[in-house]
Amino acid sequence: MGDVIRGVRLLADGQRWVLRHRRDWRFGMVPALIALVGYVVALVVLALWAGDLVDWATPFADHWASPWPGLFRGLLTALLFGTGLxxxxxSFTAVTLLVGDPFYEALSARVERGEGDCPQAPERPLWREVWTAVRDSARVLLWAAVFGVLLFAAGFVPVAGQTVVPVAGFCVSxxxxxxxxxxxxxxRRAVDLTARTRLLRHRLPLVLGFGVPLAAAFLVPFVAVVLMPGAVAGATLLVRELLPPPPPPAQPDAPTAAASPQEPGTPGAAPS
Structure with missing residues (x-):
């Protein structure tokens, strides 16, 4: 529980940081707002067509006695929309980070400089940075889709599908x-996707304490836009928690002045 509470505090610290830097907060909301408009349109289309899609995919239910076809298809429609949600x-975070990558990179660096000991980012061509970001985001979304399908299927399990599965969904998100x-x-620390996944799994309670409240807040559309800059700042603090900067090198002791030879005739001087 200590790590869970620490994760929540890191999330709150990130939000406090952007509140102290209002200009960064305002500019950080622009990429999130652009992404939000696209997602709202996509979810509206899904809500309008999910029922027709479920009807097309379940022709075998046409011959069931009433009211089972309606109940079954209603449940599938709700699960389909929930999976899309x-x-x-x-994916909202991945798309927003791609849209606002230069700004969020600068925001994260300012957080690190404020905390002290900001690591120097490796020098890489722009095309390679874009390719790496797109490739890693696609891999993460693929993993998320796999978990989404599994949770969708688990939703049919009686009792557990209505209790355990939603909690597991928030944890996965x-x-x-x-x-x-x-x-x-x-x-910035040249840690690839595989290594950072391993690091996050190693401190899973800390990561869930940071991510689960954020996932719940991101379900409210405009809240996601407002919280996005602070979420990037808090994630930077989370990385510093997982990979703390090395301690500063110990300062060498000041050299002692060499004793100068005493002049003859002074007290304690050796006889000539």
Whole structure:
């Protein structure tokens, strides 16, 4: 529980940081707002067509006695929309980071300089940075889609599907959110996707304490826009918690002045 509480505090510290730097906060909301508009349109389309898609995919239910076809298809429609919502929460961060990459990179660096000992980012061509970001985001979204399908299937399990599965969904969303948000700070340290996934799993309670409240907040559309800059700042602090900077080198003791030879005739001088 100590790590969980620490994760929540890191999230709150990131939000406090952007409140003290209002200009960064305002500019950081622009990429999130652009991404939000696209996701709202996509979710509206899914909500309008999910029922027709479920009807098309379940022709075998046409011959069931009433009211089972309606109940079954209604449940599938709700699960389909919930899965789309889960994937949108996870992928929203990746898309927003891609849209606002230069700004969020600068924001994260300012947080690190404020904390002291900001690591120097490796020199890489722009095309390579873009390719790495797109490739890693695609891998994360693929993993998230796999978990989404598994949770979708588990939703049919009686009792557990209505209790355990939603909690597991929030935990999965929180973990992948933290994985995406820490990308900027991890890449500054030249830590690849596999290594940072391992680091986050090693401190899972800390990561869930940071990511799960954020995943719950991101379900409210405009809240995601407002919290996004602070989430990047908090993720930078999370990386510093996982990979603390090395202690400063010990300062050498001041050299003692060499004793000068005493002049003859002074007290304690050796006889000539």
């Amino acid at each position: 889960l994937l949108s929460v996870i 929180g973990f992948f959110l933290a994985l995406e948000l820490t990308t900027v700070a991890f890449e």
